[in-house]
Amino acid sequence: MLIRRPTDILSSETTPREVYFNRRQWMAGAAGLALAAALPKGLGAAPLSAAKSPLSTDDKPTSREDVTSYNNFYEFGTGKDDPAKYAGKLKTSPWTVKVDGLVGKPAEFGVEDLIKSSALEERIYRMRCVEGWSMVIPWVGFPLADLIKRVEPLGSAKYVAFETAYRPDEMTGVDSFFPVLEWPYVEGLRLDEAMHPLTILAVGLYGETLPNQNGAPIRLVVPWKYGFKGIKSIVRISFVEKQPETSWNKQAPSEYGFYANVNPEVDHPRWSQATERRIGEGGLFAKRRPTLMFNGYADQVASLYSGMDLRKFY
């Protein structure tokens, strides 16, 4: 997208520490004018130590620069580079996640306590966006199941609902003239999906705490589902009996289902999902690669959906 909106934050305010330019950040303006957008790299990022995981893929990770400059985080605008430009305004510390609903031990967790009390792992996962592109991202996080066990869900809890922070003062995109989605952003999983060992809460990537544009300070990662299921900047996790509402499903129910499992055989109504372009692979002349069933995680997760018509439950 070539439409640029001028930033209302001076670059001097957003790039205090490691101001660095490189040629990718020299982008074309509408009239072909080059305008410099210095992205804060690792603004406030702290190193995290994490154990390697056998659940990681061998695929070559996408560069840190691409992972942190090409994002969908509509709270900060619909352009792919908007989150990197504007998410710096989000205050991510202190941050608490409220866990409530049908649980024996409802609690509020400080993210820093969660980081300290969890066995962090590096999980290198494929990430397939519903738009038809993909990345390979070295997340740092812990299984969502670990957190779930701590709050002791009741037998009646069948689903887990997630909610993103809603902060109009810090999120440039939420009170725009054209509301793109209904805020706050909400997502959900079936309890067995939430308990699956592949499902993690990520608190970092590339060995450091999450950059804001990637969903700091804590986000969901479900690698066999389209990227929009990976709700960012989570403030609340609720255990519920009925299937919770999800943001994209509310926006366009015929296009985005609750499950949103990566499936090359079930197309988006407006475009094919059979292939994808891997970001950073071959640049302008990159070839599409075939999209894999459940994003390549079929061996681990297909049994969750046995007997279900995946065309109906898309």
Added chain:
Amino acid sequence: MAGRASAEGRGKGLALPQVPTIAVYIAGFIPAVWLFYAGVTDQLGADPMRALEQGLGLWALRFLVATLAITPLRQLFSINLLRYRRALGLLAFYYAALHLLTYLVLDQGLDVRAIVADIIKRPYTTIGMATFVILIPLAVTSNNASIRRMGGQAWAKLHRLVYAAAIGAILHYILVVKAWPPEPLIYAAIVAVLLGYRVWRAFFRPKPAKRRAA
């Protein structure tokens, strides 16, 4: 349309500096040259193919909008840019052709099966392709010889297809994005105003005595 326009436009309007038409072509191709250069030298961000494809499409739409703005600018504000309209229209066509070429070669890798499936199954591709097809006869006849051969009226009638192309381009844009981001809606509003003006003029404005083009 063009014939009447030039007759009406004569002798009134702002005295604008006369830029040679070739300058419009040269300036018009700067974005394309920049986009290709930036794409090849890895300056288009994480997804350069998409940036190139969308950039070229967006410029095609911008030139189409500029082409449609010429008549209202003259009739409402007495700003006469008529001599640049052909250049702007042809630029819209060239950009649409480059956009299509990028889709066929770089996006789909000339995978004929995938392309045909896209055209048949995906309304945004179907509409995009139809829009390009509409632009072809307009581009082919955008020269003085064609106006002479066809006669001004028949030529003007044919070139009203540009309205269909504008609507097609907007639908194509809206159908390719997720949700309702502002950019396509802003272009839709601009095109609605430009076409609405013509509807208003055709139906509600008292018709002036018929004039003939020179």
